[in-house]
Structure formats: C-alpha cells, structure tokens
Amino acid sequence: MKLEIKYLLAFGAALVLTLVVMPVLIPFLHKIKFGQSIRKEGPKSHMAKTGTPTMGGIVFVLVPILVMLILDYKAFATPEMLIVVFAYLGYAFIGFLDDFLIVVKKNNDGLKPSVKFLLQSVLAVVFYICYTYVADTSIEIPVLHLSLNIGILYFFLVFIMFTAESNAVNLTDGLDGLCAGTSLIAIAPFIIFSLLKGQHDLAMFLLAVSGALLGYLRFNLHPAKIFMGDTGSLAIGGLLAATAMVLKQELLLIIIGGVFLMEVLSVIIQVTSFKLTGKRVFRMSPLHHHFELGGMKETQVVLMFWCIALVFAALGLWLGVI
Helix, strand or coil: CCHHHHHHHHHHHHHHHHHHHHHHHHHHHHHCCCECCCCCCCCHHHHHHCCCECCCHHHHHHHHHHHHHHHHHHHHHCHHHHHHHHHHHHHHHHHHHHHHHHHHHCCCCCCCHHHHHHHHHHHHHHHHHHHHHHCCCEEEECCCCEEEECCCHHHHHHHHHHHHHHHHHHHHCCCCCHHHHHHHHHHHHHHHHHHHCCCHHHHHHHHHHHHHHHHHHHHHCCCCCCCCHHHHHHHHHHHHHHHHHHCCCHHHHHHHCHHHHHHHHHHHHHHHHHHHHCCCCCCCCCHHHHHHHCCCCHHHHHHHHHHHHHHHHHHHHHHHHC
C-alpha cells in the first residue's frame, strides 16, 4: 500500500470512527453520571456546564492507536514510535485517574497536585532514559542548522518539556473547542517535520491523532456536548513533548506551542504577583478567562486563540524548514 493512501486512511478512519463512537459515548457517560465538576473560582457563566460528560479524551487517545494497529501494526516496532505512543498513553492514564476521582468525588479536586506532578515527573524520567538509550543528548538549533550536544542538561530539558507541556495543555482546556483546536494546529507542523525527516510511521500516527481530534472537536464546539478532561489534555501534552524529542525539535516546541506557553505563564505571573504584592495582573487566569471576563464571548476568545496558535505554528514551521 502506498504511503499516501496510508496517510489518508489513517486520518480518515480515525475521523470517521470518532464521529461514530461519540454519539454513543456521550449518552452513556450521561447515564453513568460521568459529568464535569466546574471550579467555583471560575467564571460564573461556566457553572451551566456542570454535568457535561467528561473523559472524551479516551476516544482520541485509543482510536488512533486502534487505527494504526489495523493499518500497520509494525509501525510501532521502533523505539522512537514506542516512546511517542507510551507517552500518549502514559499521560492519558494520569489524566484518567484525575478525571475519575473528580467524577467520583463530585468536586474539582481529583489527584493531589503533588501526586499528579510526581507521576508526570516519573514518566518524564522514564522517557528520558529510554530515549537516550537509543539516541544522543544533542538538540538541533533552528535556522543555524547546528547540532549541539548538551549532555546532562538534556535531562532537565526533557523533564521540563514533559511536565510543563502536559500541564500547559491542561490549563488551556478551559473553553469549548479551545484545547482541541489549538492542539490540532500545534500537531500540524510536527506532521510536516516527520515527513521531511522520513519518519513516515510517526507522520501517519500524528495524522490519525489529528483525525480523531477533529472528530472530537465536532462535539466539543460551543455549546460543548463533551469535554476531553485531563485524560485528553495531559495525553496531548505528553504526545507533543515526545514527538518534539524524537524529531529533535525540542526548541521549536516552545514556539509551536506558544499558546500553551502563554496560558501557563499567565498562571505563574498571576500567582507570583498576588503572593508578592497582593494584586492580580489579569482579571482571572489562565489567560483565556482574562479575555472572557473582559467582555468577549467564549466563541470569540476561542477563535482569537486559534488564530494566535496558527501564527505560532506557522512561525515554528518556517524556522524549522528554512
């Protein structure tokens, strides 16, 4: 089978399968009362979303893997692909534990932050060890076309990539369609990088993920019928970090995931400012809530962030290919 056909099948099959599964999953989650608990500290308008089914991320995590196993199970034979897939599954599992506890307790506590971070950290260390067993500790410098071996510093870079990216994507999941849309945009440059580097199996997997995400987005647009939950957002963060690592595009992840960086920085700035001065820089953090409380409609904020994500993705792609 030609690669082009495999790419189309991976994307198309994941899209169609997700569109078929979601209408069955949503009423099932309603029936078993797997609904989202909304933070009391969040915008008051969001309280109407309480009870909306969550854990929708399960679908766009499992569907691409199923599609890949059917199309070409040998695609998972390389160490790099196994790292990417297990990063996707591993961070999804942490998110699932968090979502499950939230649903069971009927509040927005979930896993303790320290436990959650510990699990994210353990996976980051495991993937660092696994990857450096089959690859060196060098990074590529965009534009300059230089490869720089940073030795033990690579450990800290990978650790920050996995923990920060998974949490940043998680913070972005606050408005209908926001996280799914920005994630789709962020994945796109890595598909092109995969093709340029001859990583065809990775490109096919990312296309399958994109197809499943697009199918999920159909049900997550405002007003959302389902949320991805931490199951989905942590999985995407782990996927982006692992993909950037195996493609040696660690530095470009910062730019391509610019929206996620904005979101996490807004939280850091807000917390730091309040602790030091007692004053808030933003109306509310993460950043998307700042614009929402400023009078913008939820759909307007989402569209604006999608446009910003497109600019970051285009810039990262351009820096990666020139």
